[in-house]
Amino acid sequence: xxxxxxxxxxxxxxxxxxxxxxxxxxxxxxxxxxxxxxxxxxxxxxxxxxxxxxxxxxxxxxxxxxxxxxxxxxxxxxxxxxxxxxxxxxxxxxxxxxxxxxxxxxxxxxxxxxxxxxxxxxxxxxxxxxxxxxxxxxxxxxxxxxxxxxxxxxxxxxxxxxxxxxxxxxxxxxxxxxxxxxxxxxxxxxxxxxxxxxxxxxxxxxxxxxxxxxxxxxxxxxxxxxxxxxxxxxxxxxxxxxxxxxxxxxxxxxxxxxxxxxx
Numbered sequence: 001x002x003x004x005x006x007x008x009x010x011x012x013x014x015x016x017x018x019x020x021x022x023x024x025x026x027x028x029x030x031x032x033x034x035x036x037x038x039x040x041x042x043x044x045x046x047x048x049x050x051x052x053x054x055x056x057x058x059x060x061x062x063x064x065x066x067x068x069x070x071x072x073x074x075x076x077x078x079x080x081x082x083x084x085x086x087x088x089x090x091x092x093x094x095x096x097x098x099x100x101x102x103x104x105x106x107x108x109x110x111x112x113x114x115x116x117x118x119x120x121x122x123x124x125x126x127x128x129x130x131x132x133x134x135x136x137x138x139x140x141x142x143x144x145x146x147x148x149x150x151x152x153x154x155x156x157x158x159x160x161x162x163x164x165x166x167x168x169x170x171x172x173x174x175x176x177x178x179x180x181x182x183x184x185x186x187x188x189x190x191x192x193x194x195x196x197x198x199x200x201x202x203x204x205x206x207x208x209x210x211x212x213x214x215x216x217x218x219x220x221x222x223x224x225x226x227x228x229x230x231x232x233x234x235x236x237x238x239x240x241x242x243x244x245x246x247x248x249x250x251x252x253x254x255x256x257x258x259x260x261x262x263x
Contacts (some may be wrong), residue, residue, distance in 0.1 A: 005250060007104065008112055010050065015115035029181045036246050037070050041129070055196020059137040061224050062194055068223075069192035071123050071214035076160045079121035079231035081185070083111050083223035084164045088171035088178050096258065107251060111165065134223065141223055149219050152233065155240040156215035160188070162243035163210065191216045211239045 006044055041063060048059040057065070088095040099106050120191065134141070141149070167180045190212040195203065206212045214236045221227045 001129045004104075004108065006224065011112060012115055015117055015130070021044065027118075028237070030118045030121050031073070033119070035124060037066075037122065037129075040066050040070070047116050048079075056226070057194040057196055058137075060133045060195050061077045064130050064133035064137070064224060065190045065194060065216060065220040066082070067126045067133060068149075068153070068220040069188070071126035071130070071189070072216055072219075073188050074123035075117045075153070076125060076157055078116045080161045081119075082114045082166065084117055084161075084168045085178060085181055086110075086114075087165075087168040087183070102257075106255070107165075107248075111161070130223075138223060139223065139225075143245075144220060148222050148233075152222060152236060154218040155236050156219065157182075158250060159211055159215055159236075159241040159243050162240070163245035166243075167246040167256040169247075169250050187212055207235075208239075210234070211243075214239060 001155070044059070044066060048055070048062075050057070054062060054177050088100065090110070099109055102109065164181060164184055167184050172178055187210065190206055193213075195207070195213040195217045203213060207214060214232065218227070218232045218236045221232065227233060
């Protein structure tokens with residue numbers, strides 16, 4: 001464990017050096033993400049000019065939900081997005097041979113090789129929005145609620161990582177899989193919508209097959225006291241473990257198919 005922590009610390013140091021070498025790009029990307037975040041909140045504000053509730057969600061509860069979704073998305077972007085997207089290129093160009101030869105777990109290196117530091121800035125902005133929405137709702141979360149919120153955000157993050165890594169592993173079969181990976185990333189927009197707005201097969205699919213409606217809704221519900229039973233909480237935790245298990249199975253199956261660039 002100590003060895004892997006030292007390696008990860010070195011990867012972070014490399015990320016800082018890389019970002020400081022392109023300061024303008026670093027700042028511009030932060031600005032773009034902030035504008036997109038503001039657009040999402042503005043969109044919901046416009047909707048609530050015509051209604052008081054979406055299902056049983058009030059305006060500021062939805063704003064807190066959007067903040068929670070953005071927080072999880074930005075942490076995912078910071079830690080995993082670039083790494084998952086690049087797996088396809090590693091397979092196509094044969095660079096994966098180099099990773100397989102290193103005396104370290106290949107999945108660990110592929111998953112954590114790069115860090116997007118700008119996304120952490122946007123994650124902080126999401127926390128500010130959640131805090132403001134909580135103030136409007138007169139919420140006073142306990143320490144256990146905040147700890148539970150972070151734990152559930154971690155479970156949602158694990159769902160996103162597992163499913164995107166699984167889809168990136170498709171590149172072992174199709175060579176290119178960026179379209180599939182980015183297609184999944186676009187589904188993140190569903191996570192910022194209240195689950196009460198959906199019915200039927202759509203809600204069932206995005207709860208059990210691709211659990212987007214659990215990722216941010218469950219942590220937000222915990223903060224706004226909308227969890228009437230532990231069912232949703234346990235479902236999110238179970239889905240995160242199941243997604244990780246399926247992702248690991250898919251990764252091992254895909255690596256066994258890989259024949260290296262020299263073959």
